[in-house]
Amino acid sequence: MVKLTIDGREFQAEEEKTILEVASENGIHIPTLCYHEEVSPYGACRLCMVEVTRKGRKRLVASCLYPVAEGLVVRTETPEVNNIRRTVIELLLARCPDSEVVQEMAHDLGVDKPIFSLEEDNHKCILCALCTRVCQEVVGVSAITLVNRGVDRQMATPFYDFSEVCIGCGSCSFVCPTRAISFEDVGDTRVLTMPHVTMEFKLKKCSKCGKYWAPERQLEYIAKTAGIAPEAFDICPDCRD
Amino acid sequence: MHAEAGQIAKKVGAILDKYQHDKGMLVSILQDIQEEYNYLPRESLEYVSKTLDVPFSQLYSIATFFKALRLTPRGRHLINVCLGTACHVRGAVKVLETIERELGVKSGGTTDGLEFTLETVNCVGACALGPVVIVDGDYHGQMKTEKVKDMIKQYS
Structure with a gap:
């Protein structure tokens, strides 16, 4: 201590x-x-x-x-600390002017408009790598990383392609502080939208109520890592006793 | 297709053996693979990922981070246009533009059929000869836009 x-x-x-x-x-x-x-x-x-x-x-x-x-x-x-935080949030606001989280935070720190010129291709990613850390450390698949270097740095899957290891769980979207990643379940498909990559995943249908409730890949992954029989996921949590 | 996969397994496998399958040697491993193929084929990265149990995304991240690593093949001839200060003020940009037009590729690109790859460099220490263009290690000094066509002809 x-x-x-x-x-x-x-x-x-x-x-x-x-x-x-x-x-x-x-x-x-x-x-x-x-x-x-x-x-x-x-x-x-x-x-x-x-x-x-x-x-x-x-x-x-x-x-x-x-x-x-x-x-x-x-x-x-302290004045110095606040000063540097204001500069940092100004830069982030210039990068992601559309992100509500960044806007709010900037407002709290007394910045409403950055003196820097605004980024043109508008995405909300601040390259904090929280998504990639969660994908690696919590989910354990490392489907996404930061790629390229310097001003070209982006969060992406290898070759900007559909990732063979991504399970479509959406943890990256859940943890993203600026909501740069989102997903939507449309019918039997989950569409995961990242700033530079979009991926689609097939959803599993509950054999009882017919509801599509989770990506098939995610359920296969959970079954494999937790040692559960894949049939356990035939029924959605709502239909289980 | 299968033959090529087998070939990658053999060649890349030998490189991995050389480094005793050490995950800490990824950069050296990628450099050696590039030495072999003159770029990093996607399949070779997939093979390294599978064999060493390193995430594919991590290899892609490394391959795109270092300027010395390439994911696209380079042409048979490498044209390097010096854009150092001395060459720049003597019109290297015009020379570069002419070569770009002549080859039909932008700087950093490779012509169809993998004939030429065009790159720029920021000073080669031959400022007295500026503007300098280096093709496959041959230095072409006092380059002019009018001399570009003949120079390219020498190599194609």
């Missing part, structure tokens, strides 16, 4: 925790977009920047990645 100070309050925390974890456990709000407690931190959005003082030296760090240490003094709201 180490002792640290966040915004003037003293806390005890386990050594392997990050500043963000300790702060949120104690009700101190730090804005984030790319952080999710179920996956490893990535430090992409830079909104969680805080000021830390250690051995008399002050610096700005991403709190989602910075581990706590003995005697660390953290301040989550």
